[in-house]
Amino acid sequence: MTDLARIRNFSIVAHIDHGKSTLADRLIQATGTVADRDMKEQILDSMDIERERGITIKANTVRLDYTARDGQAYVLNLIDTPGHVDFAYEVSRSMRAVEGSLLVVDASQGVEAQTLANVYQALDAGHEIVPVLNKIDLPAAEPDRVKAQIEDVIGLDASDAVLISAKSGLGIPDVLEAIVTRLPPPKGDREAPLKAMLVDSWYDAYLGVVVMIRVMDGVIRKGDRIRMMQTGAVYAVDRLAVLRPQMVDWPELGPGEIGVLTASIKQVRDTRVGDTITHERRPADAPLPGFKPAQPVVFCGLFPVDAADFEDLRDAIEKLALNDASFTFEMETSAALGFGFRCGFLGLLHLEVVRDRLEREYGLDLITTAPSVVYRLHMKDGTVRDLHNPADMPDPTHIDHIEEPRIKATIMVPDEYLGDVLKLCQDRRGIQLNLTYAGSRAMVEYDLPLNEVVFDFYDRLKSVTKGYASFDYHITGYREDRLVKMQILVNGEPVDALSMMVHRDRAETRGRAMVEKLKELIPRHMFQIPIQAAIGGKVIARETLSALRKDVTAKCYGGDATRKRKLLEKQKAGKKRMRQFGKVDIPQEAFISALKMDG
Numbered sequence: 001m002t003d004l005a006r007i008r009n010f011s012i013v014a015h016i017d018h019g020k021s022t023l024a025d026r027l028i029q030a031t032g033t034v035a036d037r038d039m040k041e042q043i044l045d046s047m048d049i050e051r052e053r054g055i056t057i058k059a060n061t062v063r064l065d066y067t068a069r070d071g072q073a074y075v076l077n078l079i080d081t082p083g084h085v086d087f088a089y090e091v092s093r094s095m096r097a098v099e100g101s102l103l104v105v106d107a108s109q110g111v112e113a114q115t116l117a118n119v120y121q122a123l124d125a126g127h128e129i130v131p132v133l134n135k136i137d138l139p140a141a142e143p144d145r146v147k148a149q150i151e152d153v154i155g156l157d158a159s160d161a162v163l164i165s166a167k168s169g170l171g172i173p174d175v176l177e178a179i180v181t182r183l184p185p186p187k188g189d190r191e192a193p194l195k196a197m198l199v200d201s202w203y204d205a206y207l208g209v210v211v212m213i214r215v216m217d218g219v220i221r222k223g224d225r226i227r228m229m230q231t232g233a234v235y236a237v238d239r240l241a242v243l244r245p246q247m248v249d250w251p252e253l254g255p256g257e258i259g260v261l262t263a264s265i266k267q268v269r270d271t272r273v274g275d276t277i278t279h280e281r282r283p284a285d286a287p288l289p290g291f292k293p294a295q296p297v298v299f300c301g302l303f304p305v306d307a308a309d310f311e312d313l314r315d316a317i318e319k320l321a322l323n324d325a326s327f328t329f330e331m332e333t334s335a336a337l338g339f340g341f342r343c344g345f346l347g348l349l350h351l352e353v354v355r356d357r358l359e360r361e362y363g364l365d366l367i368t369t370a371p372s373v374v375y376r377l378h379m380k381d382g383t384v385r386d387l388h389n390p391a392d393m394p395d396p397t398h399i400d401h402i403e404e405p406r407i408k409a410t411i412m413v414p415d416e417y418l419g420d421v422l423k424l425c426q427d428r429r430g431i432q433l434n435l436t437y438a439g440s441r442a443m444v445e446y447d448l449p450l451n452e453v454v455f456d457f458y459d460r461l462k463s464v465t466k467g468y469a470s471f472d473y474h475i476t477g478y479r480e481d482r483l484v485k486m487q488i489l490v491n492g493e494p495v496d497a498l499s500m501m502v503h504r505d506r507a508e509t510r511g512r513a514m515v516e517k518l519k520e521l522i523p524r525h526m527f528q529i530p531i532q533a534a535i536g537g538k539v540i541a542r543e544t545l546s547a548l549r550k551d552v553t554a555k556c557y558g559g560d561a562t563r564k565r566k567l568l569e570k571q572k573a574g575k576k577r578m579r580q581f582g583k584v585d586i587p588q589e590a591f592i593s594a595l596k597m598d599g
C-alpha cells in the first residue's frame with residue numbers, strides 16, 4: 001500500500017525534439033529503475049517505427065522509486081506523451097490521469113507551437129506545472145531569454161525553472177526534487193467503491209489486451225471481477241502489474257496509483273479509453289466524466305498492388321486495429337483498384353505511420369489514394385450527408401451546397417521567414433486571424449481549410465522556413481465554399497483513386513499541375529496516352545504522353561544472358577508496384593506524388 005502523500009503522477013510536455021524522451025531516459029536511469037546495462041536510448045519508445053522516426057506515438061508509462069532529500073521514499077509515475085499534432089488526443093487523455101507536468105523547453109530554441117498547445121492541455125487538466133529548460137549545454141542556449149518568453153507567451157512564472165542538460169545528466173537530481181516538492185500528491189479515498197480510469201489499452205501478442213488504469217478511489221486486486229461502466233462488460237482481472245517499464249506483477253493498486261491489468265479481453269475495441277472501471281459487486285454510483293472519442297479526420301483508400309493480397313491486407317488491418325482504436329476502416333471497391341479499404345486517421349502522420357507499418361511489418365505493397373477530409377453535403381431535399389470519399393460524390397445537381405472542415409492553425413516562425421509563411425497560408429486559402437511577436441519570433445494564427453493542410457502543408461512549411469517554423473492546429477468547424485469534384489482521366493478512363501475535391505477557383509491550376517505531374521510519373525507505353533483533368537464532363541487540363549517502345553534489353557548487346565535476365569527481372573519487379581488502368585500501368589508513387597503541390 002502506497003501512502004497518497006508519497007505518490008507523484010506527472011507527464012512531460014514539450015515541443016517535438018526538445019528532449020522529452022531523453023529526459024525520461026535520465027529519470028529512469030537516475031532512479032535506478034533500469035539497470036545501466038539494460039539501458040538503451042529512448043527506452044519508452046518501444047515500437048520500431050517510433051525509434052526510426054524518433055517520434056513518440058503511444059503514450060507510455062513508467063513507475064519510479066525515488067528517495068528524496070527529505071529522506072522519504074516516493075513513487076513517481078511518469079506518463080510519456082506524444083508530441084505530434086496528430087496525437088493531441090492521446091496527450092489529452094493521459095493528462096487526465098496525472099496531477100502535474102514538467103514543461104520541457106529547449107533553451108536554445110524557446111517556446112514553439114506544440115509547447116503552447118500541450119501546455120494549454122496540461123492547464124486545462126488542472127495541472128501544476130514545473131518549467132524545465134533543457135539543452136543548457138548548447139552554446140546557443142539562452143535560459144534567461146527563454147524564461148522571459150515562457151512568462152510572456154504562456155503566462156507561467158518561470159523564475160524557478162529547472163536548468164538541465166538531459167544529454168549530459170546535468171540538473172537531473174533537481175528535476176526529481178522539483179517533482180516531489182512542487183507537484184501535488186493525488187487525492188482519493190481507499191474505502192470508497194472502486195473507480196479507475198481506463199487511460200490506454202494495447203494488444204500484446206503474448207498477453208492479449210493490456211489495459212492501463214489510473215485508480216481514483218478504492219483498491220483493485222488480482223482476481224477481482226470488474227465492470228466497464230460505459231460498455232457494461234464484466235471481466236475477471238487475470239493479472240495486475242506496474243510498468244518499470246516492463247510489466248512487474250503487483251498485488252494491488254490503490255488511489256493515485258497507475259498500473260496495467262489483463263482480463264481475457266479479446267480486442268482493444270472492447271476497451272473504451274476514458275471508460276470507468278469499477279467492481280461488479282460494489283460498483284461506484286457514477287462514472288468519471290468521460291472523454292470524447294478520437295474522431296478520424298483524414299480518410300484514404302488502401303489497396304493491395306497485387307489484388308491477390310487482399311486477404312492478407314484485411315488480416316493485417318484487423319491486427320493493426322486491435323492495437324489502435326483511433327484508426328477506422330471499412331471495405332471499399334474501386335473500379336480501377338479492385339478491393340481495398342477506406343481508412344480513417346487522426347491526421348497525416350497517423351496515416352503514414354499506419355501505411356508504413358502495413359508495408360513493413362506485414363510485407364504488403366500498397367496503393368494509397370489521395371487523402372480526403374470529410375465534406376458535408378447539404379442536399380436539395382434538405383438532408384445532410386458526410387462525404388468521406390470524392391469517388392462517392394452524388395450528382396451535383398442534387399446538391400444545394402457543400403461545407404468543408406476549417407482549422408485554426410498556430411505557426412511560430414523567426415521573422416525572416418514570416419513573408420514566406422504568410423504567402424503559403426494565403427495560397428492555401430487561409431484567412432489571417434492574428435499576428436504577434438515574442439522577441440524575434442512571430443506567432444501567426446490562420447483560419448485554413450483542412451483539405452489544404454492535410455496533404456503536404458507541413459512539408460512545405462518546413463521547407464520554406466528551413467525547418468524553423470513550428471505548427472499546431474485544431475478543427476474549428478465547417479464552412480460553406482465553392483467546392484467541386486475534379487476527375488482525372490488516363491487514356492479516356494476516369495481513375496477514381498485520383499479524383500479529389502477542389503475549390504472552383506483553383507481547379508484549373510490544380511488540374512494543370514496534376515496532369516503535368518502524371519505525365520512525368522507514368523512511364524511511356526507503346527501507344528499515346530492522353531491525361532486529362534475534368535469537372536463534370538468538362539476537360540480543364542490536358543497533357544499527352546507520347547508512345548514509346550520500352551525495350552530494357554536493348555542496351556545489352558552481346559550475349560550476356562545473366563545480365564539480360566537480371567534486367568528483365570528488375571523490370572518485372574518494377575511492374576509489381578504498378579497498377580493497370582485499362583491498358584495503362586500507373587506506378588504506385590503517382591497516387592501520392594501527383595497530389596503534392598509545389599509552391
Ligand SMILES: Nc1nc2c(ncn2[C@@H]2O[C@H](COP(=O)(O)OP(=O)(O)OP(=O)(O)O)[C@@H](O)[C@H]2O)c(=O)[nH]1
Nearest residue numbers: 017018019020021022054055056083135165166167
Ligand atoms: N545538446 C543536447 N541535446 C539534447 C539534450 N536533450 C536531448 N537532446 C537531443 O535532442 C534530440 C531530441 O531529443 P528527444 O529526447 O528525442 O526529443 P523528444 O522531445 O522526446 O522528441 P519526440 O519524442 O520526437 O517528441 C535528440 O537528438 C537528443 O539527443 C540536451 O540536453 N543537450
